Amino acid sequence: MRMTKNRKIILEMIKESNKSLSAELLINKLSPKVMDPSTVYRSLDTLFNNNYLMKSTLNQTAYYHINKPDHKHYMQCLKCEKLIEVDCHLHKLEDLVHDNKDLTIISHNLTFFGYCKECGKKEKRLLSHKV
Ligand SMILES: [Zn+2]
Ligand SMILES: [Zn+2]
Numbered sequence: 001m002r003m004t005k006n007r008k009i010i011l012e013m014i015k016e017s018n019k020s021l022s023a024e025l026l027i028n029k030l031s032p033k034v035m036d037p038s039t040v041y042r043s044l045d046t047l048f049n050n051n052y053l054m055k056s057t058l059n060q061t062a063y064y065h066i067n068k069p070d071h072k073h074y075m076q077c078l079k080c081e082k083l084i085e086v087d088c089h090l091h092k093l094e095d096l097v098h099d100n101k102d103l104t105i106i107s108h109n110l111t112f113f114g115y116c117k118e119c120g121k122k123e124k125r126l127l128s129h130k131v
Contacts, residue, residue, distance in 0.1 A: 001050040006035055007043045011052060011066075019081045020056060020063035020074070056111035075112040079119035086112060 001007075013029065014021050023044055027037045035043075044064055047053045053064045056076060065074060065083060073086040094105045115123050 001046060001052075004043075006039055007047055009035070010040065010043045011047060014053065014064055015066055018083065020065040020076060020083055022061045022063050024061070051107070054109055054111075056109075058113065073110050073112065075114055075116075077116040077119050078113055079115055079123070082116050084116055 009030075010026060013026060023037075023041050026040050026044075030040065044053065044062075048055050048064065051067055054067045054074075055062050055064055056074070057063070058076065058078075063076070071088050073088055073090075075084040075086055076082075077084070090108055090110065094108065097103055098105055114120075
């Protein structure tokens, strides 16, 4: 993949964000003079297909975050959309799938959804009020 100016801009924007970003969020941030929406969608696809980005889908919207070389997973908070890093413990599972089905696994993609510490506290308070 050639690192074009547009792809670089998108990659930098996602890198600088502590949230995962959807195409729509990126389009809203970018002036149409810099990049038209179809370029944003195409660049995201290319970056994802070349393993620069990881993707998680929430409410039928794709959110992208950086695919770090040390390979981490993320928990995305449903309330504040913050991303929290989670270590990967899935390589054993890859081996199992490989052995059982004789498949060649190249990578995997998993995002957890829930509440971060702060939002979790608020949620618990809300839940206990309901009881
Ligand atoms: Zn949160
Ligand atoms: Zn993993």
